[in-house]
Amino acid sequence: MLALWSLFVSAFISSTIAPGASEAVLAYQVAEQLQPVLILVAVATLGNTLGALTTWWLGSLTAKKFPAEHLLDKHRQKALRWVQHWGYWSLLFSWLPVVGDGLCFAGGWLKLPLFISTVLICVGKLCRYLFVAYWFV
Template structure:
């Protein structure tokens, strides 16, 4: 009997990575690590997690660009303080701050502020994808290296 948890793993990773960058206060790292330890392709795991998380960030960007305050506060649960902090980072470091869009607490608001400030979509995707990919690559390397040391 196949293990149901690993039957649709790449789809699950895409969905969890997307949701982790949008609506739900959850992380995708636990699933990425579980898939790697379960023998899934490191390349595919990184690519799929990066795509899902980047698309989640793009959702925040679009809500910042065209969304209402109600959506930002109630759906994304971004507080005025979080939004102000992200705006400060964005003002200080410019769009390069999007390389840090994977960070907890400030990452989602950074994507939202990028939309509010009308950062070009191509620049947004390049920076956010790069930052998120580097995070997943690092986590993958640490997981695989750690598992080698333990075995």
């Protein structure tokens, strides 16, 4: 049970502003067969999705008080333009390092629909974790 919690926390932290190593934690746990692979992938996906939704929510809150152009660093401004152009489909790429956090923040900032944002974020993250698990089974 401790292994699952450590994976969940690592995945959650990895998808917020703080750096993390959820792929490495997942790869280790899959290789050591600590739990069934699908359970490990599900826990990592859930933690990472909830962390991304936290970032989405922070973007939504920030948009109420401050203009994006003055607050966002260069990566997040690029992410904001990307989301403005591609809409909620861009959230499929929320799993990408560096830019993924910015996409989630921008999605919240632009008040993209929460339900579809959640689904697309989850699908992108699930695909990434399935790929990682596949290589370490």
